[in-house]
Amino acid sequence: MLPPLKALPVFEAVARLNSFSLAANELNVSQSAVSHQIRILENHLGESLFQRQGRRLELTREGRQYLDSISHSLSQIEEATNRMKGLQKTQIRLAVYSSFAVYWLIPRLPELQYLHPDLELSIEMTHGKPDLSDRTADFFITTEREKRGFVFEHFYREELFPVCSARYLETIKAKLGVNTEYDLTRLLTDRPELLAQFPLITSYSIYERHTEDWRNWFDNLGLAMPSQVQFHRFSHLMLAYEAAKHSLGIALVNDYMMSEKNEESPLFKFPNSAFKTKVNFYLAFKESRRHEDAIMRLHRWLGKEAQILPKAP
Template identity: 50%
Template sequence: MKLPPLKSLPVFEAVARLNSFSLAAEELAVSQSAVSHQIKQLETYLGEKLFWRSGRTLALTDEGRQYLDGVGSALLQIERVSEQLLGHEESRLRLSVFSSFAVRWLAPRLPDLQRLHPQLELSLEMSSENPVLSDRVADCFITIKPSSAAFSYELLYKERLFPVCSQDYWQRIRRELALDEVDGDAVSLTPEQIAQFPLLSTHSIYDKEGGDWEAWYHEAGLKLPASSRLLHSSHMLLSLEAARFSQGIALTNDYMMSTKKDAGDFVRLPCHSIMTGDKFYFAWKTSRRREKGIQILRRWLVDEAIQSGLRNKNEDN
């Protein structure tokens, strides 16, 4: 077995992760010249440049990024196998997750995870976009793009959008549309009635202004009325907060409405919903499938998704 200089591998990983020779030296408690020596030794062995250096700018080369993917994963595996043999029960995991899913659905449930599995130490890496599936980013992920053959996926949720507003705004809608005389269970709203009120739109869902409401009207066989008053936000969290403060009607999804407080603050309007086509998965590298922490988190997430109504018990991917 021909191996590279093994002492240089943790040094390379630290420099690449911190994007700094000096920060890596500080973390590893060695001199900066020692770090430089280890990187040079590794580059000489490989016959490839791993970093581009220009003044104070440092960046991985294409070869460096490729090497980091393999080395980072291998070092993590060595650390975890060693902990198992040493009898350490604690499992430390980094979970990369969309910020809205983390704030509205996951965070309120974390106390239960800690109570049921105190040996699991979970660190959240929040992202506004679909995460890159790599050990450099996290140990496991919640993603809408099951694109890597090296990963396994467990379905959590198929996204649908439906209109909501605040309790106060719902009373205003009932007054203005003369619905006060109608029994609550018999009330239904048409798309034409919805268009009479400000529509809170989220750009990130369909990557265009008003795209969410255009899709909602298209589902009903209609076009978004030109007279509609659209109030744009970059993120669903912002649109929902605007709705909470009675600024209009927002399109939201099930996981944003999954707590008792939200059920009390908002009214789901009696009209149709749409499926966006996005599916939320828990993803983990298949080569790490036997890691106890990953399987504990997988089973807990699926159970919570079923109990909260995001996923049917017998639903598959």
């Protein structure tokens, strides 16, 4: 039996906006009309779709399941209607981690805009693992690799290496008694543990534990991390990167943060000292939507740009 069809777009709007009043404004109806349609749908289904958490409105477990089941059908109806009207959907929402968005994606967006001027891209920045759902985004760059009904394609293997500012590099050379970057490179190639003489900048976000990034860096070189190290601790890789820019010490950052598209990068990359983490990034989108024009175009463009990124061995 079909549900009350008039209630479905109302349900989708409330779920997406987490608000009856915002959904009413978007749909240009009264809030009481929105509440009425949700009650009709809940009565038809015999389930509560929303619950209050303090001042927040959230979907119940049944509400989330129902939204995941019907959201693609609603998108298909909208897309079919637009095709009949001669309109082509060009809007697409991309969910991506904050540091990846800031340092890798945004410097490349002018090229995407040049190649696809009618593609309207909305960026949804995420800090944790995003909820793979149409209500979050249409397309994802994520470390998740499994969810029923989704296509996953390997995009990037994470790699970390130490960096410092040009100004702090002079401090390092002076303390180690070398005059040129070439001499410094030769010295650190033989004795990479010398970096521990300087303040090390550590971030929490990759290993969910401070100093774990540097411990893995030393382990990768077959060395034990010295017990007497001065650390500057930050919650996120972006903060560690900015701290290194301002000469606070030496940071371990991701290679995509040193993109050749980002010509303003002021950091010196220490050579021959990178290590690969166990984290892989994937492109993800619903299998049922893989032939949508906007998703195909974004997929092709990201795939081309990803050719410069390290791949899993």
